[in-house]
Amino acid sequence: MDSITHIALGACMGEAFAGKTLGRKSMLWGALAQSIPDIDFLASFWMSTSSNILAHRGFTHSFLFCFLIAFIMALLAEKWHRPHNISLLKWFLFFSSVVFIHVFIDAFNNYGVGWFEPFSHKRISFNAIYVADPFFSIWPGIALFALLFLKKGHTHRKKWLRMGLGLSSLYLIYCLVNKVMIDRDVKSILSEKKISYTRYFTTPAPLQNWLWYVVAGDDKGYYVGFRSLFDENKTIDFQYFERNDFLLNPIIEHEDLKNLIRFSQEFYTVEHHGDSLVFNDLRFGQIIGWQNPRGKFVFHYYLQHPEDNALVVQRGRFDGWNMKTARALIDRVKGD
Template structure:
């Protein structure tokens, strides 16, 4: 999830653990602990783009990192707040909840999380919720605001931390049901439309959980399309994108190429833009693809101009968006 959501959710969990006056201090510790796995963003200051892509949500999002950082936080908080009547076990449970909730919910996005680093470089992702979903984030955000302004001993604080913690996880469960429904539908569609594939994934289109982006294919290429939960026809208007591995002969020794292939989990295509080869990671979606099925992919990396690859994951996320595009997204969500 995005950083602001982690901060707000962490603060609400802190309030839930301690309440009764200590809650606002716990909110600070909760926000800090919930954010600590994202300390890996610092690595982008010395790593090149392809290395930073693999570093993000890597070791600092691993179970091993959690087991190291949790007692460090617990010992620090226990010492800073002496004298107190909080058992050390409570500190451990509190920081464990914060850190593991971060690792858990990040796994529901499409970036992939290295839970078992450094023992394996496998990335785990459920592709269930968009990385910035306002329907998930608004509840901890509102609760965080209310907990900040309420008196430390207000009886209303219990209600608000429940809003900030329970409702987002109910929504996450709803998103999981949506995911199962979409996967069931697309498997039927693959069969009826004769879509050849060795691998596939479904993930939400931006900012909601009703329109889903679908990619299926093999080493030759991928079929890309969108399906709404409200579509009445069991049909997807797929566009085919060849993988074009043959184009990679010109850059076979490129230092970033193997890192990008590993990062993409094989969901990639190669294109030529003007004078450079472009590596597309299909997992991050297509720029307004529900409007223009042949649009570029959000993640496109210039293999022969690496200096132009800053913020590569974010480059096209909301490119070309305007009010007409938003209305088109809403219409597509309504179904066809």
């Protein structure tokens, strides 16, 4: 999830843990603990782009890191706030739960999280919520705003806290239910169309949880389309993209390419953009794909021009957006 959402969630959890004892300081501790796994952004200052995308949400989002950083923060907080009536164990349980919530929620979107690093490079991804979903973030955000203005000990603080954490939790459950429904419909449609596949996933299109991006295919290529929860027609207008693995033969041993294939979890295609060979990671969707079915993929990496790959994960998310695009998204969400 985005950094602001993590800060708001952490602050709410801090208030729940020790708001009566520490006041707003507890919110600061919660916000810090909820944000600290994203310290991996520092790796971008010395790592290559392809190495950095693997480092992000890697070790700092692992269970081992949760344990280690929670213990360190517990020692610091216990010493910093003496005298107090909070045991070291309670501090540890608080920090470990806050950090764990961060890495757990991050697994709900499509980037993937290295829960088992450094023992396993397997990435966990539920593909159930977009990385920035205002319908999830708004509740802890409102709660944080209220908590910042209400005085310590105010009777309404607990109500705002419960609202912020409770509604965001319910929304996550709602997203999982939506995913189950979408997967059921999509797999039925794939079967009816007699589309065979060895790899498959669905993930929400930007900023909501009703229109879903669909990918299914194998080593030859992938069928890509969109499905809304409100679609009445039991069909999907798929576009087919050949994988074009043969284009990689001249650079198959290149370190950047090895990192990209591992990161993509095999969901990739290759094509030429002008004079450059481009690696597309299909998991991040297409640039306004609901409006342009043959549009470029958000994650496109220039294999022969690595200097052009800054912010490779982010650069295409909202490229080409305008009012017409936004209206097209809303119309597509409403269903065919």
